[in-house]
């Protein structure tokens with residue numbers, strides 16, 4: 001699989017300082033998303049697929065010192081990065097980092113008031129979602145909260161480039177899907193709520209947040225987009241997204257838009 005910062009578990013864009021760069025480049029919107037889900041002081045919350053812990057400072061702030069957070073991730077190096085983060089300084093409440101699988105969570109039923117699961121469902125193909133969602137639901141008490149934050153790559157637009165460029169790449173990617181980044185999981189954001197409803201979650205709602213960036217870019221934004229565009233160009237090559245087949249009849253410019261202003 002083409003990927004930057006591929007984790008030891010084979011997930012692209014899922015480890016190392018890429019995760020923190022991604023978080024910093026989208027900071028205001030990501031923090032607002034987490035603030036808006038309704039976590040309450042004193043709650044026990046699971047950060048499911050926590051990565052290197054970018055959301056932990058705000059998660060712990062929201063539940064406060066009377067709350068607690070468990071952070072689970074499949075990649076041992078990500079959990080180790082959280083342990084280092086905690087060693088550098090205490091957050092607002094107790095945090096328990098653990099290596100574990102989201103499809104077999106190491107917690108009894110009803111262990112949490114809420115689950116926060118950010119940028120993880122994209123790695124799951126449709127047929128694997130029911131098991132994951134059932135597991136998230138199992139560990140949350142009745143009346144608690146399952147909050148999912150995920151991407152929809154079909155909404156990505158890069159300027160200047162053919163407006164169909166990303167759609168074209170998405171189509172090629174789904175055909176060559178290997179369960180990695182930019183497989184079907186990252187293209188279904190618009191209908192995610194139907195999957196939640198099918199999993200038996202009640203009162204499901206969904207809101208889309210547009211993240212828009214223009215030059216001049218801040219350093220984290222610049223790094224995110226430089227690396228991401230290089231990743232997309234590699235993906236285009238790997239998935240054999242051919243030149244000359246963009247719907248507008250222009251040459252596919254995936255490989256030529258790597259210069260960040």
Ligand SMILES: C[S@@+](CC[C@H](N)C(=O)[O-])C[C@H]1O[C@@H](n2cnc3c(N)ncnc32)[C@H](O)[C@@H]1O
Pocket residue numbers: 007009011013014015019023048049050051052053054055072073074075078100101102103117118119120123
């Ligand atoms: C893109 S990262 C997101 C990390 C973090 N939530 C964030 O937004 O910064 C996806 C994370 O999901 C984890 N992951 C993917 N599939 C998993 C699974 N089946 N069980 C546990 N963790 C998983 C990966 O190891 C990775 O840390």
